[in-house]
Amino acid sequence: MERVDYNDSIVKGFVIWSLVWGAVTVLLGVIISFQLVMPELNFGPYLTYGRLRPIHTNAGIFGWGIGSFFAALYYIVQRLSRRRVWSDGLARFQLWFFNATIIAAAVTLLLGFNTSKEYHEMEWPVDLMIVILWVIFSVNAFMTIWKRREETMYISLWYTLAALVGVAVLFLVNAGAVPVSLFKSYSIYAGTNDANVQWWYGHNAVAMVLTVPPLAVFYYFLPKAANTPIYSHRLSIIAFWSLLFMYLWTGAHHLLWTPVPDWVETLAMAFSIMLIAPSWGVVFNGYLTMNGQWHQMRDNYLIKFFIAAITFYGLQTLQGPLQAVRTFSAFIHYTNWVPGHIHMGTMGWVSMVMFGAIYYMYEKMYGREVYSIKMANMHFWLVFIGQTLFSVSLWIAGVQEGIMWKAVGADGSLTFTFMDTLISIMPYFWIRSLGGLVYLAGVLLFFYNIYKTARPGAAVAQTA
Amino acid sequence: MWEKRPVLLLLLATAAILVGTIVTMVLPFFWVNTEADAIAEVTPYTALENEGRDIYVREGCNNCHSQLIRPLAPDVKRYGPYSRSGEFAYDRPFLWGSRRGGPDLARIGNKYSDEWHYRHMVDPRSMVPETNMPEYSWLNDAKVDAAFAVRKMDVLGFPYTQGDITALEGKTEMDAMVAYLQKLGTDLPRTGKAADKAKGLRKAEENPLGGDPAAIAEGKDVYAGNCAGCHGADRGGNIGPELAPGDFEDDELFDTIADGLPDDGMPGFSRLGRDRIWKLVAFLQAE
Ligand code: HEM
Numbered sequence A: 001m002e003r004v005d006y007n008d009s010i011v012k013g014f015v016i017w018s019l020v021w022g023a024v025t026v027l028l029g030v031i032i033s034f035q036l037v038m039p040e041l042n043f044g045p046y047l048t049y050g051r052l053r054p055i056h057t058n059a060g061i062f063g064w065g066i067g068s069f070f071a072a073l074y075y076i077v078q079r080l081s082r083r084r085v086w087s088d089g090l091a092r093f094q095l096w097f098f099n100a101t102i103i104a105a106a107v108t109l110l111l112g113f114n115t116s117k118e119y120h121e122m123e124w125p126v127d128l129m130i131v132i133l134w135v136i137f138s139v140n141a142f143m144t145i146w147k148r149r150e151e152t153m154y155i156s157l158w159y160t161l162a163a164l165v166g167v168a169v170l171f172l173v174n175a176g177a178v179p180v181s182l183f184k185s186y187s188i189y190a191g192t193n194d195a196n197v198q199w200w201y202g203h204n205a206v207a208m209v210l211t212v213p214p215l216a217v218f219y220y221f222l223p224k225a226a227n228t229p230i231y232s233h234r235l236s237i238i239a240f241w242s243l244l245f246m247y248l249w250t251g252a253h254h255l256l257w258t259p260v261p262d263w264v265e266t267l268a269m270a271f272s273i274m275l276i277a278p279s280w281g282v283v284f285n286g287y288l289t290m291n292g293q294w295h296q297m298r299d300n301y302l303i304k305f306f307i308a309a310i311t312f313y314g315l316q317t318l319q320g321p322l323q324a325v326r327t328f329s330a331f332i333h334y335t336n337w338v339p340g341h342i343h344m345g346t347m348g349w350v351s352m353v354m355f356g357a358i359y360y361m362y363e364k365m366y367g368r369e370v371y372s373i374k375m376a377n378m379h380f381w382l383v384f385i386g387q388t389l390f391s392v393s394l395w396i397a398g399v400q401e402g403i404m405w406k407a408v409g410a411d412g413s414l415t416f417t418f419m420d421t422l423i424s425i426m427p428y429f430w431i432r433s434l435g436g437l438v439y440l441a442g443v444l445l446f447f448y449n450i451y452k453t454a455r456p457g458a459a460v461a462q463t464a
Numbered sequence B: 001m002w003e004k005r006p007v008l009l010l011l012l013a014t015a016a017i018l019v020g021t022i023v024t025m026v027l028p029f030f031w032v033n034t035e036a037d038a039i040a041e042v043t044p045y046t047a048l049e050n051e052g053r054d055i056y057v058r059e060g061c062n063n064c065h066s067q068l069i070r071p072l073a074p075d076v077k078r079y080g081p082y083s084r085s086g087e088f089a090y091d092r093p094f095l096w097g098s099r100r101g102g103p104d105l106a107r108i109g110n111k112y113s114d115e116w117h118y119r120h121m122v123d124p125r126s127m128v129p130e131t132n133m134p135e136y137s138w139l140n141d142a143k144v145d146a147a148f149a150v151r152k153m154d155v156l157g158f159p160y161t162q163g164d165i166t167a168l169e170g171k172t173e174m175d176a177m178v179a180y181l182q183k184l185g186t187d188l189p190r191t192g193k194a195a196d197k198a199k200g201l202r203k204a205e206e207n208p209l210g211g212d213p214a215a216i217a218e219g220k221d222v223y224a225g226n227c228a229g230c231h232g233a234d235r236g237g238n239i240g241p242e243l244a245p246g247d248f249e250d251d252e253l254f255d256t257i258a259d260g261l262p263d264d265g266m267p268g269f270s271r272l273g274r275d276r277i278w279k280l281v282a283f284l285q286a287e
């Protein structure tokens, strides 16, 4: 087979920088979790919970999430197209511009230049940078695929192409704002409309950023690592198109019981439940790929990461639809249940699948085994336990809040004050912080392992 | 076939995501912020309130506080009448929030006195010992930028007078924040049940305005606007009892008015603020 000279240095560049931003994310996550139990850890004006939380979420989604997706997608797109990336120069520029954008985002958010819209807090100049960044990536990825040497595009490329348009449409529409100055703008939508547009964006950021690209990664790396073909091509076609079609209807499940028109909420609820099908289509496809290969769960540390990730994804996509049901939403919306859900998705699904992919890519790009499999296994268990402590404690806290907020006495008056409830969930906040520390330890171990894998000697085999 | 044609795949994917987008994101514009859901009483923010709102956004208060009361019994009992679409017509951006790390603030306006807010913002634990809300004392040090505020009002298209703008001179960010909080949810007429607000409010045993004829006259007006319905225009009693002078001590009266007697149909009036309640007390004790 003809050897292709892939551009791996761009992959490594994005891996390293995404790890830097991943460390910032997890560290800030731990810090803000402690601020909730020890308010004296707020140091105004800059280091308060209200300013740090958006940096945590955006560093997580854009820095760690998108940064590591760039790495994996550059790896995958080149290999599935059997050619080097279309433009090395553009890719290199993209890496630096990516870091410039994330730094600009972090600094402006710290200074309080903030639009308040979740996962879109950055003010318009940073928005512009993100748009440029995305266009650069899209052009390079698309041109590589366009000039591919393999006629049929594998599943991962479908997901990649879908993410390119999906993110572009969502981000641009939600960014609509009139600037007053360089760092202040007002949304062009008002009130209930603004809310509906924002959560059409917000939920589909979950779709187009935290679901579609990691699925591209999963579809590529699970069969590679397990060394078996994906179970069903047909199932992946159905799951792909139905996922794309259905996700966009569901934004209003973040706005149940609000003044958003009832029919919009009802559609969101119905489509959220229907989303179980395409989501579990992928989960089954992953599980069935492992048919006869389950012993690899023991022998192959990579498989552990991928199977745990897709299992978290499966649980996430059952829990999500449940939360989208009006009666259940009435109970858990606004409570700590929701951060429990979020972090099973981010710390469990997205991060786990990316950990596995990064190990795999490093082994291949450096042409040697990972520095320490034992350490990789420890990494797995630490993040697994950390994540579980985090989510389970917050689900319990969320249920407790739900119960206490609605408790009424015989005279119809509320039994508990807001503070009664807050004080009662403090122990769970402590457990969450502990889970965060355990997770952080796992992540540090991962960094060390990756560093050691890359370090000794010069590059051995640049191709795989 | 689309598996071999990237452009076709892009077009099909775009079409797939546009269907749900058009139905659930574009179409609702024909339902929302129209004449059907407009509320005449809802007014735009004043320049000072708008400054406060921008500070609220800057500090990320929305990460802990929602501003949306759902039509659910526990929400309505705790926070007041449920939120309606028209109430948010001037909100850019919307600030409904997605977490309640702190109480909902959609109707916080008039729930407490300004004084309560100033103290609470500087040191939340001085008012609520176990709260985990951060301190915002530095808002007292920063002044609002009047020139910039005008530009913002222009972009938003909110009405203002020259007087509003001159009034901004010398105002701190804290003043703006409190003005904003006190506006929230007050556009709609409201009678709410209150609970034990008097302690934070009263601060004296004896009425500082007792016997003051100007205060008595104003108290009479407040009475006419707020109490006459239940206690009779001549204070002779209606569904509420007769209110004769000398039945109570000043401080008892104050507490009853501020806290109300929720179990007995007497609403709390802490939202009137300390000054006006003392005036009421002066009026009720006179003659
Ligand atoms: C040790 C790990 C982590 C800790 C301790 C942590 C902690 C936190 C805390 C305390 C919050 C605020 C929750 C609240 O509103 O009450 C939060 C929110 C959030 N975090 Fe993390 N986090 C961690 C890892 C991550 C990672 C890796 C990601 C993303 C890739 C992430 C994404 C988010 C997002 C999207 C939110 C927003 C939640 C919402 O909108 O309600 N977190 N995190």
Ligand code: HEM
Pocket: A118, A202, A206, A210, A211, A250, A253, A254, A272, A273, A275, A276, A279, A313, A316, A317, A318, A319, A320, A321, A322, A323, A324, A329, A332, A333, A334, A338, A341, A342, A344, A345, A346, A349, A350, B098
């Ligand atoms: C079928 C799939 C899913 C459905 C139907 C779904 C549903 C929901 C619902 C209803 C909420 C709002 C909870 C509330 O505030 O009351 C929510 C929040 C959230 N979900 Fe999911 N979810 C799904 C999958 C995922 C996945 C795979 C992730 C990946 C990380 C994810 C991340 C999030 C995040 C970050 C939020 C927080 C938004 C906020 O700031 O309020 N979800 N989800």
